[in-house]
Amino acid sequence: MRNTNLIIGFIALAILLVLLYMNLPQGYSCPDCNVIIIAFDAVQTSHVSAYGYPLQTTPNLNNFAKGGTLFTNAISPASWTVPTYMSWFTSMYPSEHKVVNRYSEYEPPNVTILANLRNLTPSAVTLAEIMKQNGFSTVAFTGDAGARGASGDNIGFDVYVDTPIGFNGFDLSVPMALSWIRNNTDKKFFMFLHGYDSHGQYMPKNFTKKYDLNYTGRFNGTVVEQAALREEGLAKGYVNVTDDEIKFWRAWYDEKINDADARFRIFINGLNEMGLMDKTIIIVASDHGTEFFEHGRVDHGHTLYQELIHVPLVVRIPNYSNGKTVTSQVSTLDIMPTIFQIAGIQVNDTVKTQIKGFSLLDAMKGKDVSRDVYSETDYRLFTHKRAIVTKDGWKFILTLAEAPDKKNVKELYNLKTDPMETTNLINSEPQTAYELEQKLLSHLKEMGTNIDGPWVIGCSAVYVDQCKYYAHG
Template sequence: MEWHRVAPRRPTALLLAALMSTAACETVSEPAARYTCPDCNVVLISMDTLRADHVSAYGYERSTTPNIDALAERGVLFENAMSQSSWTRPAHLSMMTGLYPVEHGVRALINRQRLADSIPTLAAEMKRAGYATAAFTGGVNLAAAYGFDIGFDVYRTNGKYFRDNLEDVRFWLGEHAEERFFLFVHGYDPHTPYLTDPVDRIALELPERPPRRGLRPTCKRNGRRAGRAKPFVDEYDGAIHRGDRYVGKLVDELDQHGLLDRTVLLFTSDHGEEFLEHGRCFHLTTLYREVLHVPLIIVAPGLEASRVERLVPASVAVGPTLLEIAGVEDHALAGPSLFDPPGPEGPVVVSETERRRQTAQGLGHLRTLRTDGETLLHRVTDGRYERFDIVTDPGEHDPQSEGGRLELLVATLERWLDAHPPRVIGETAPVDPALEEQLKSLGYAD
């Protein structure tokens, strides 16, 4: 199955909704053909902390994401997209640079670590190609102080959530609707503290919200029993539904400005969230599937809808893929494109995280290598390796610490690291006290 160009059609918001009732997209092993739309605008939407298996289009039992589902029905959905980190800053920097965390140097939870100015970015390459560039983000870990503003004509934050920046997005689109543009929109909607509105609670039939101060302590008291995380899951799903409503409003803005028939839209997330599947809540400290499996959907004029089964790197492929679709030749981003076929060893995805104050707990610096059937977890701090057979153990609960398969995976990881040496060491960012407090409010403090 290939990605095909067909005659462009105007996909209005009404059409997007109608498509939900049509036959399911065809499932294919991988996109076999290149796709370009050099006259198109490019829009990147990132909903923070959104695990794929809580998105309706990925099979979740709750209707958490009707607007994202509508995009998936008319676009290419990647079923097995894995983030390159389990927290916001390194994953988004991988999106913007095409570099893995080990390469761009921002990996550890150090609040003053930023992207080096010498590293090329997606926005800078789009600007060089003649696109107007703008970003409206939730800030905090995406603050300009960390290098996220590099290459953007406009980089603005009015609040953490999609709703907070919607009016500015509307105004900016009105000013730039007649020129080619690259627009990046980000919101923390499903991130703690899991904000919902009454309409979200009604839509999902959620119980009354627990006391706000009680959520995090409850997670610690519940220990390893995932079934006790239901209050978290309810609030998380409600927050996803809230974010989805504003994704729908963003798509409506593109439609109202007459832009949908000449815009490429990529929707994704930086990481997921865990609810005691491995004894912890939230994200950042582990690299299991629940915190790395993210949605990845591309919608474009004439792009045939399908579902791609192949394992792909989510974060690091965003920038190179969008530049390729836009027809930007000789760009400086080194990462893989989603159009690239797997290498000789098959699909391989590497992710990592580091929280230095948890080194004594066996966490600290972690790295995973994933293939179609296995996961290798490397506890870098103490040198231990664990292998998971995800065919028989999809939840990654039964680690194997010896055997020939483990040795082969270790060798594969070593070859991968040799091919992806560090480019730079993350620079030091001047972070003001207000930003430090915002980081702490989201649980990012070391």
């Protein structure tokens, strides 16, 4: 009898565990929920307090993450804005959707953009189009510039509002987004909300220097100064700055992130006041990070080092508040399929083939879903790089071309022992380098990349010496 009771007990426990397992996100569906993607532009993960940064730059994002799932190892498919958001909206790598930096000229203010999804990849279907087909009103409020709808990001949106020309923050986009929601309470919606608050070309409205009150050097923290440093670095490959100056610019960045976080709180409070937090799936992420002289330069787009492609990612599902942390390596290509699974949206075989990401629900359930991921950049016509980051911590970077005369330059790093990518192991680990290069080349072939070019090399005259280093294409 005792054995029978033990068997019954074990069976009951097994059933309970199965039920608990099933109760986790796999198969979780919220077809009546709204969906919001919130994009903090240009946020380096290591400056976010939710990721262990010692300064409290993001207390509101921290609190938000306690009700969701924080991904500690999310990799962006690109290191700058234009290709990344299109990758979010298509779950395709930039080489495949082709909305990359293809200019017929780049001599500000005369900039002619050739890239548009419908012109380059007419067969691609966007996230907004599919959401619209499934009964969602589709709306976006952005900070303009690289998130401007003209590049094709607006395809499928009923409303796509770019704030005034330039780089604008949540101070403009959040009020517009909340106003739209208040005026459309009867609609189920998909929203893309974007702000440039953390971007190098966004100036804080009231810069207080609160994170570095003692600095008295040559910089004041203006966007003109930041742009000059960026262009100097792009031209020369390095910038001469002191440790105190690096500290100042990081403090400047921290204040901007903190401002973005405060405006994020306003948006979340607005949703709470309207009773929508329990009816809305929210994904918070950044398109790319920002370099602050880790490899000699500032800004983004010009490399594929971790400070540019390792990004914050938090997913919150209503009534599934777990405060979990996922360490599996994932990609922000996963945003689109994750939304589809949570929202209970079925897609046809053509879209399934298009999607290169994977739903994150298994990861949220506790499974290790780590995989090799890829990233790339074709920035300002003068740098063309591709990278593979393996699930076990190796990283291989291939520079296809970079002005003035770099081509086929290879780098290999062990991120477990060298997370800052300071020691190139290309010569000391030839077998690992060869294997990763073959994986990367196979991926590029699948994406349709012609690794032999021809690569267009161009320059921007914003920095006075740059065109001396880069020949016009």
